[in-house]
Amino acid sequence: MGVGCGAARTRRWIADEERREAERRAGAARRPPAPEWLIERGLDRNNLVAVHTGECWDPGKRVRPVTRAQAIEALRHQVPACSKCRPDTALGIEA
Ligand SMILES: [Zn+2]
Structure with missing residues (x-):
């Protein structure tokens, strides 16, 4: 000391x-980590404009996190896949 x-x-x-x-x-x-999937809405709440991966660099302003199942469902219901992050490819869905 x-x-x-x-x-x-x-x-x-x-x-x-x-x-x-x-x-x-x-x-x-x-x-919880950042969401893996995002759905982008239009101005109308019910209008879904695109599906994104969670890593998308340009997901738009009105996105909400969704599960993988919800993202697949949206794509199957004709919600367009984002052309930048290609969630359809990531999910193994043919556009
Ligand atoms: Zn995207």
């Missing part, structure tokens, strides 16, 4: 903080 005492306490404090930070990050990782 002696001179190094304060530094050791500081290191321990930093280690604690780092552990808490790591736990925060692990908690964030446990949150």
Whole structure:
């Protein structure tokens, strides 16, 4: 003990903080991931304009997350597949 005492306490404090930070990050990782599929609506709520993958870089403003089954269903009901992210290809559906 002696001179190094304060530094050791500081290191321990930093280690604690780092552990808490790591736990925060692990908690964030446990949150549900971004949706895999998106459906884009038109101005009319009932008008579906496109199906997107969750990775689409241009999904439009009025999208909502849907399940894979819902995305397949939409494509089968003539909702167009986005031409940028090709969800029909990702889902194995022939357009
Ligand atoms: Zn798209």
